[in-house]
Amino acid sequence: MSRFRLLLLLVLALAACKKDGPAPPQPQPASTASTLLLEHEVDAMGLAFDSILYVNAAGHAYGVTRLEYYLSGLTLLGSPGTPDLEIPGPWYVNAEGQTAFKLGTLPGGTYSGVAVQLGLPPGLNQTGALPATLENLNMAWPDPMGGGYHFMKFEGHFIHNGTAAGFAMHLGRNEQLVHCSMPATFTLDGTADTLALRFNLNEVFRNPHTYDLATGNQSMGSMVLMGLLRDNCADAFTFEHRP
Amino acid sequence: MNKASAALLFLFLGLWLGTGCRHEAQEPVDPCASGTTPLQLDLPAYAPPPVIPADNPLTVEGVALGRRLYYDTLLSLNGPYQGFACASCHHQDKAFTVPTAGTNVLSHANLGWSTHFLWNGGVEGTLEDVMRFEVEEFFQVDIQALRARPEYPALFRQAFGTCSITAREVAMALAQWMRRITSFNSRFDQYLRYEGTLSPQELSGMNLFLTEAGDCFHCHSLPLMTDNAFHNIGLDSIFSGTGVGRYAVTGNPFDLGAFKTPTLRNIAQTAPYMHDGRFQTLEEVLAFYSGGVHHSPSLDPIMTKPGTGLTLGLTPQQKADLVAFLHTLTDEDFLTDPALGSPF
Ligand SMILES: [Cu+2]
Numbered sequence: 001m002s003r004f005r006l007l008l009l010l011v012l013a014l015a016a017c018k019k020d021g022p023a024p025p026q027p028q029p030a031s032t033a034s035t036l037l038l039e040h041e042v043d044a045m046g047l048a049f050d051s052i053l054y055v056n057a058a059g060h061a062y063g064v065t066r067l068e069y070y071l072s073g074l075t076l077l078g079s080p081g082t083p084d085l086e087i088p089g090p091w092y093v094n095a096e097g098q099t100a101f102k103l104g105t106l107p108g109g110t111y112s113g114v115a116v117q118l119g120l121p122p123g124l125n126q127t128g129a130l131p132a133t134l135e136n137l138n139m140a141w142p143d144p145m146g147g148g149y150h151f152m153k154f155e156g157h158f159i160h161n162g163t164a165a166g167f168a169m170h171l172g173r174n175e176q177l178v179h180c181s182m183p184a185t186f187t188l189d190g191t192a193d194t195l196a197l198r199f200n201l202n203e204v205f206r207n208p209h210t211y212d213l214a215t216g217n218q219s220m221g222s223m224v225l226m227g228l229l230r231d232n233c234a235d236a237f238t239f240e241h242r243p
Numbered sequence: 244m245n246k247a248s249a250a251l252l253f254l255f256l257g258l259w260l261g262t263g264c265r266h267e268a269q270e271p272v273d274p275c276a277s278g279t280t281p282l283q284l285d286l287p288a289y290a291p292p293p294v295i296p297a298d299n300p301l302t303v304e305g306v307a308l309g310r311r312l313y314y315d316t317l318l319s320l321n322g323p324y325q326g327f328a329c330a331s332c333h334h335q336d337k338a339f340t341v342p343t344a345g346t347n348v349l350s351h352a353n354l355g356w357s358t359h360f361l362w363n364g365g366v367e368g369t370l371e372d373v374m375r376f377e378v379e380e381f382f383q384v385d386i387q388a389l390r391a392r393p394e395y396p397a398l399f400r401q402a403f404g405t406c407s408i409t410a411r412e413v414a415m416a417l418a419q420w421m422r423r424i425t426s427f428n429s430r431f432d433q434y435l436r437y438e439g440t441l442s443p444q445e446l447s448g449m450n451l452f453l454t455e456a457g458d459c460f461h462c463h464s465l466p467l468m469t470d471n472a473f474h475n476i477g478l479d480s481i482f483s484g485t486g487v488g489r490y491a492v493t494g495n496p497f498d499l500g501a502f503k504t505p506t507l508r509n510i511a512q513t514a515p516y517m518h519d520g521r522f523q524t525l526e527e528v529l530a531f532y533s534g535g536v537h538h539s540p541s542l543d544p545i546m547t548k549p550g551t552g553l554t555l556g557l558t559p560q561q562k563a564d565l566v567a568f569l570h571t572l573t574d575e576d577f578l579t580d581p582a583l584g585s586p587f
Binding site for chain 1: 292450497540544545
């Protein structure tokens with residue numbers, strides 16, 4: 001056997017077993033391993049499910065049994081020298097499930113704020129636009145009601161006439177996409193950063209509208225009620241940069 | 244290159260291949276090696292991706308073995324269900340249920356996407372996990388009896404490459420079989436795929452189902468016709484015994500009276516209805532949803548209708564339309580497919 005054929009064999013063997021061979025050194029990217037983190041609270045209290053612990057602006061005591069929503073269009077607002085950075089998402093958030101999402105590498109710079117949408121952009125808010133995962137399927141907004149997905153399902157019980165009644169704050173339809181904008185000056189400097197968004201559920205029920213669960217316990221069938229929720233949710237998130 | 248160095252290189256190469264690339268080294272001759280053929284599920288584009296654990300891929304041999312076990316009364320030599328096969332209570336022509344008094348039998352259609360099993364979700368995990376429960380606790384299968392039979396050792400060897408049958412492989416075979424039991428060819432599916440049409444009455448029922456008027460879609464979500472979650476839909480206002488439902492598993496007072504949302508696929512074939520089989524007909528079910536919902540503190544929020552009332556107030560026509568729609572969920576192929584029937 002010639003030296004050449006042996007060499008060829010060796011090369012072939014190496015190629016066939018690439019995954020077991022010694023890995024070539026990777027250049028370290030000098031950038032951030034960032035995370036989007038969602039936190040849920042009701043005014044100063046952390047969110048605990050399944051207990052009627054909270055009181056909203058209209059004075060109703062309530063508890064939470066479900067909180068699922070989509071976020072999309074996360075934008076880090078730039079400053080002189082730093083362009084806006086858009087991270088489209090979307091992210092499906094279940095407050096009882098996954099609330100931290102890897103954003104990977106973000107360019108460094110000084111930013112002046114964060115904007116995000118509660119809901120899906122029109123291009124994704126169409127039946128079948130998202131992968132058919134169980135989560136997405138359960139968030140579907142049926143075609144006879146306009147198609148697409150629920151932007152939010154926030155459900156629980158409130159005390160009404162001395163007993164627990166159900167409420168379901170369901171938000172959907174392109175008109176009801178919630179745009180949130182949070183000014184904040186922060187610098188991404190190449191270390192692992194956490195971009196934390198805190199969702200205060202009491203804001204869903206106040207400012208600018210004091211939302212009355214007794215007359216609006218189900219929002220899904222009503223553009224009017226969903227419009228109130230959309231307006232109220234614009235300031236429901238606060239942002240915190242955690243270097 | 245001289246002979247000696249060539250030999251050395253060969254030796255080196257051989258060693259290197261043997262260690263660095265174990266999966267390509269010559270296999271030891273294994274008398275128990277399996278000979279499996281991968282099996283692909285035939286699913287429509289709108290079906291969720293199948294959930295298949297890496298250590299139990301679907302194979303023709305595994306599914307065939309699972310099917311055989313499922314229909315074999317040999318599984319119940321011991322335990323409380325002597326003389327039964329799984330199929331004794333799960334008839335294909337009834338979507339793998341059987342009419343009973345007491346705890347209602349749950350259908351097998353599309354269980355591959357379930358994460359909680361039984362009405363109260365008492366068994367959590369994969370199909371492998373629930374089959375382990377069926378084999379060890381429910382049927383208390385006598386593994387020795389399987390080993391002693393002439394055909395099973397060879398079938399297990401083919402499917403799993405094992406010479407020793409254990410509860411694990413029995414559960415794995417049954418899980419593969421259960422995963423194969425999919426139903427996506429009802430008239431409603433054909434409508435969704437633009438392969439067929441629905442009558443005006445069925446379409447009216449579909450629209451009620453998929454809007455706030457009937458409000459069924461929140462829990463019986465498409466296309467599995469279940470959200471794989473638990474809800475107290477207000478069948479009762481006081482709960483005791485097995486009627487406490489999911490509460491028995493979680494101890495959460497908001498789970499009192501909550502049960503697993505059953506799929507509505509093939510629902511016309513699976514009477515009686517609800518966890519305790521209290522309704523004999525779909526008309527009774529619709530009468531309940533329309534005006535028979537009971538209040539309790541754990542009633543699912545979706546069951547409190549706009550204005551905090553509990554009634555949908557459907558007209559007789561609307562109820563009839565909904566029932567007509569439910570009938571379009573019957574999958575004749577599924578109920579009669581010989582590949583899902585008994586191999587005996
Ligand atoms: Cu909804």
